[in-house]
Amino acid sequence: DGGITQSPKYLFRKEGQNVTLSCEQNLNHDAMYWYRQDPGQGLRLIYYSQIVNDFQKGDIAEGYSVSREKKESFPLTVTSAQKNPTAFYLCASRNGVSGIYGYTFGSGTRLTVV
């Protein structure tokens, strides 16, 4: 079955550490997105990529970094510069860089700073 796989499902980070969240899709979608969701809140865009080797900052990119070396993969690194990283991180993809198709979301990674 096609879909988006995010791993790990739960992640614990010590202060000062960088961590990388994995996002892999086998939908052959061009565009991929990273969102952050805080409890009871909406979705805030961190980074997005419409094509391999290219990506753009979203609304809350500070303290995060991404890469898009393969169409299928869009990993997110939460750096030590992100002061409040505890949140639910969602990866999504969409078919067509300017299409009007709905997003497919992964099941998310819950990151907690300990």
Next chain:
Amino acid sequence: GQQVMQIPQYQHVQEGEDFTTYCNSSTTLSNIQWYKQRPGGHPVFLIQLVKSGEVKKQKRLTFQFGEAKKNSSLHITATQTTDVGTYFCAGPETSGSRLTFGEGTQLTVNP
């Protein structure tokens, strides 16, 4: 920048009652999308509306897109406990490269 606002933020209903959430955009939208997120889950795409004044139905769910293409609504008839979750609307920015999500309406249904 573009803003998408939803009301109400929370809605508690008795099972069998109807439910409506409203979405308003600060700009005219080419389309509007609706998503549902179950508690502890991830958003799932429900539907996309494109045409001015468009109405679409999915069983007990009715989606409308305003004539000016700046507002939308989701109405659920005779809610069930399976309807529990947060409903988000989302509209594309002018470039079409990204969506702006509303804050969502969290629906709870008392059996």
